[in-house]
Amino acid sequence: MEKEKILINSAEMHAIIExxxxxxxxxxxxxxxxYIVGIRRRxxxxxxxxxxxxxxxxxxPLKSGILDxxxxxxxxxxxxxxxxxxxxxxxxxxxxxxxILVDDVLxxxxxxxxxxxxxxxxxxxxxILLAVIVDRGHKELPIHADFTGKHIPxxxxxxxxxxxxxxxxVDDDCVTISDRxx
Amino acid sequence: xxxxxxxxxxxxxxxxxxIDYILNQAMSFRxxxxxxxxxxxxxxGRTIVNLFFEASTRTRTSxxxxxxxxxxxxxxxxxxxxxxxxxxxxMDTVKNIExxxxxxVVIRHSYSGSVKFVADNVEAHIxxxxxxxxxxxxxxxxxxxTIKLQKxxxxxxxxxxxxxxxxxxxxxxxxxxxxxxxxxxxxxxPPTMLPVGIEAFGVNIAKNIEEAVANADVxxxxxxxxxxxxxxxxxxxxxxxxxxxxxxxxxxxxKSDVMVMHPGPIxxxxxLSSVVADSANSAILDQVENGVAVRMAVLSFLAMLK
Numbered sequence: 478m479e480k481e482k483i484l485i486n487s488a489e490m491h492a493i494i495e496x497x498x499x500x501x502x503x504x505x506x507x508x509x510x511x512y513i514v515g516i517r518r519r520x521x522x523x524x525x526x527x528x529x530x531x532x533x534x535x536x537x538p539l540k541s542g543i544l545d546x547x548x549x550x551x552x553x554x555x556x557x558x559x560x561x562x563x564x565x566x567x568x569x570x571x572x573x574x575x576x577i578l579v580d581d582v583l584x585x586x587x588x589x590x591x592x593x594x595x596x597x598x599x600x601x602x603x604x605i606l607l608a609v610i611v612d613r614g615h616k617e618l619p620i621h622a623d624f625t626g627k628h629i630p631x632x633x634x635x636x637x638x639x640x641x642x643x644x645x646x647v648d649d650d651c652v653t654i655s656d657r658x659x
Numbered sequence: 660x661x662x663x664x665x666x667x668x669x670x671x672x673x674x675x676x677x678i679d680y681i682l683n684q685a686m687s688f689r690x691x692x693x694x695x696x697x698x699x700x701x702x703x704g705r706t707i708v709n710l711f712f713e714a715s716t717r718t719r720t721s722x723x724x725x726x727x728x729x730x731x732x733x734x735x736x737x738x739x740x741x742x743x744x745x746x747x748x749x750m751d752t753v754k755n756i757e758x759x760x761x762x763x764v765v766i767r768h769s770y771s772g773s774v775k776f777v778a779d780n781v782e783a784h785i786x787x788x789x790x791x792x793x794x795x796x797x798x799x800x801x802x803x804x805t806i807k808l809q810k811x812x813x814x815x816x817x818x819x820x821x822x823x824x825x826x827x828x829x830x831x832x833x834x835x836x837x838x839x840x841x842x843x844x845x846x847x848x849p850p851t852m853l854p855v856g857i858e859a860f861g862v863n864i865a866k867n868i869e870e871a872v873a874n875a876d877v878x879x880x881x882x883x884x885x886x887x888x889x890x891x892x893x894x895x896x897x898x899x900x901x902x903x904x905x906x907x908x909x910x911x912x913x914k915s916d917v918m919v920m921h922p923g924p925i926x927x928x929x930x931l932s933s934v935v936a937d938s939a940n941s942a943i944l945d946q947v948e949n950g951v952a953v954r955m956a957v958l959s960f961l962a963m964l965k
Contacts, residue, residue, distance in 0.1 A: 545687070548701040548729075548959075558660070559963035561683065564690035598696050 480655065484629060484637070487649035490610075493626035494523075497608055498530040500624050501577065505539070510603070511575040513541040516592050517563055520544075522641040523610055524579040526650070542567040544578070549591035571600040577624075581639035583609040586620035611652055613637050629654075665964060666778040666785040667957050670796045670836040678803065678836060684956035685804050685949065691728060692951055702731035705762045705962050709735045710753065711788070712743070712768045717923050717947060718788050718798070722765050725954035731762075731962075749773060750780060757783045762962055766790075771828075784961040792826050792887075798922050799832035801953040803840070805946045806877055809918055813837075819845045819871050821903060822881025822930055823852040823892070829922045830881060834860050847871035849903065851892040868903065872913040880905050880921045880931045896929050906932045910940065918942045 485493065505511050515524025521543050532538045543566040553559075578592055593605060608624035613631045631637060634657045640647045660680040670678075691699055707726040711719050719735065726733035736756075738744070743752060749768065756764055763784045766774045771791030778785035789795040807813050818837055824830045824846055837844050838861055846857065847865040858864070865871035872878055883899065893899045905919065919931075919940045927933045936943060 548699040553701060553963060556963075558662075559684075559960040561680070562687040562959075564687040566690075594700070598698065599694065600696075 481638075481653045482655065483651055484654050485611075485627065485652035487651050490650045490652065493610060494526050494530055497624050497626055498527055498534060501527065501608065502531060502535055504606070504623075505575075507575070508537050508539060510573065511539055511577065512569060512571075513539050513577045513579060514544050514567070514596070515541065516578060516580045516588065517543060517545045517547075517565075518644065519639055519641055520578075520580040522643055523581055523608075523639070527579060527608065539577075540569065542569065544592055544595055546588060546591040546595050549595045551587060551591065565595070567596075567599050571596060571602045573601070573603050575604045575606070576602045577606045577608055579608045581610050582637050583607070583612045583620075583622050583625070584615060584637075586616045586618035589620050590618050610639050611637055627652075662960070662964065665961075666775075666787075667796060667961055668775050668778055668785065668787045669794050670799045670832045670839075671794070673796075673836060673839065675839050678800070678839065681800055681953070681956050681960070682804050682807060684960065685800070685952040686808075688952040688955040688959075689949070691955070692948070697728050698730060699728065700730040701959055702726070702729040702962050705731040706760065707731045707733045707763045707765065707958065708756050708761045709733065709765045709788075710741075710756065710767070711736070712738045712749075712766075713789065715767060715788070717950065718767065718795075721947070721950040722786075722788060722797075722954050722958075725951050725958055726763075728951070729955055729959055731958070734761075749777060753777050753781055753783075757781050763958060784964065786957060786961065789828055791828065792831075793828050794832045795828040795922075796832050797950070797954055797957055798829050799836050800957070801946055801950040802829075802833055802879065802920060802922075803836060804949045804953055805920065805942050806918065808949070809942060809945070810876060813840045813842060815841060815843070816876045817843045817845065817874050818877045818879065819847060819865070819875040820879045820881065821847045821868070821871060821905065823884055823887075824848050824857065824881070825852050825854050825892075826884050826887045827881045829879075833879065834862060838862075845871060845875070847903070849893055849899070868905075868909055869912045872905075872909060872917070875913060875917055877918045877920060878905065878913065880919065880925075882922070882924065883926055883929050896926075900929050904928075904930055904932060905935050907934050907938075910935055910938075916940075920946055923947070 513524050515521035545563045545565045547562045606623040609622045610626040612625045612628050638653045723733050765786040765788050767788040771793035774787040774790040845863040
């Protein structure tokens with residue numbers, strides 16, 4: 478396996494989150510009806526960073542939720558065993574709301590497809606937007622991000638890993654790249 | 660989690676890791692049951708057949724709801740409407756159901772071991788929904804989940820099971836899994852309803868009901884099973900109720916936060932007084948609620964096994 482290389486260090490990562498925060502603040506008009514929803518697992522932590530940052534800059538917090546998309550994946554029949562399901566935490570009525578979905582990496586678009594399906598099972602949001610830290614290309618579905626931290630052209634065999642300090646055993650958030658095990 | 664069987668038949672050989680996995684999955688599935696739209700597409704296009712050769716409302720409905728909420732197509736067959744009435748054997752019935760490309764068959768049968776016998780001879784995933792006096796593994800999982808949700812843990816808890824142990828598949832499944840978890844199990848029953856050599860399970864036997872409930876964190880009451888000739892084992896239901904029934908007077912001797920559980924259906928006034936069954940200590944309806952989540956967990960992981 479090729480060595481893991483840092484693509485975005487923690488300082489850049491903070492800058493990216495700041496910038497995305499301002500882009501979101503620019504776009505959000507109705508704070509009562511806009512929610513940030515992180516996709517488990519890493520999207521959940523990125524969503525927290527963004528909500529905290531919005532709160533710091535704007536003094537008006539955006540409410541948030543967590544979405545687990547395991548049961549909506551389209552590759553369940555292809556993987557060896559049933560992955561662990563975590564519960565979603567959508568503690569609000571999604572009907573008529575604007576929802577900003579947050580994930581770490583936009584790759585094939587299939588995760589986002591699952592997330593949209595999962596969200597629609599809760600009701601009919603007015604609008605769903607998408608924020609990702611890294612858009613690495615190779616989309617297999619017509620899905621685009623409304624807020625993108627960084628576009629990184631990659632080979633399909635490479636692995637982009639957004640690491641967050643809560644679960645990835647790093648001192649601070651960063652993004653790494655490595656080659657898939659041969 | 661490693662699970663190298665195709666069926667879910669018994670708690671006897673489940674490891675702690677496997678039980679943990681099922682309980683964790685079930686906890687996540689509970690959230691789906693509280694949504695307005697209670698449906699996820701994970702088993703879309705799969706077929707589940709409920710094959711019940713014994714009366715059941717709770718378990719059959721619970722499996723049906725669980726399957727449907729996972730998006731599967733669920734078909735129910737009960738003895739009274741099946742070809743077993745015309746003399747078809749159990750194996751033939753199951754083989755025919757399997758021939759219609761069913762993915763999972765949930766079976767309840769009055770003969771111990773019958774479900775395992777079927778499982779060993781077909782390709783479909785088989786779930787045991789109660790086989791005679793042997794096991795009722797999903798009931799055990801929902802009991803454990805209910806206890807874990809309320810008490811916050813399983814290890815080290817004192818559980819007392821009172822009633823017809825001999826004829827109880829619930830007791831057997833529970834004792835095995837609870838011992839795996841290092842829980843202390845105490846049994847209390849008329850001697851005619853205690854299997855000979857039950858001490859081999861590593862359980863305590865209480866001498867009277869006061870002793871049975873005194874240190875219990877959880878009391879599981881079992882039903883007097885009229886259909887399994889339980890009446891021949893006791894002088895009368897009235898006497899049974901006096902000596903082995905859980906009444907408000909007996910509850911005085913128990914911990915104030917003891918959980919009272921019952922696999923249902925309850926014979927009110929026989930093993931369990933109505934006052935206790937409807938009291939704040941009673942977790943009986945929580946058990947039913949958790950039953951759906953547990954069955955969703957079992958069905959989904961079986962369907963995904965390769």
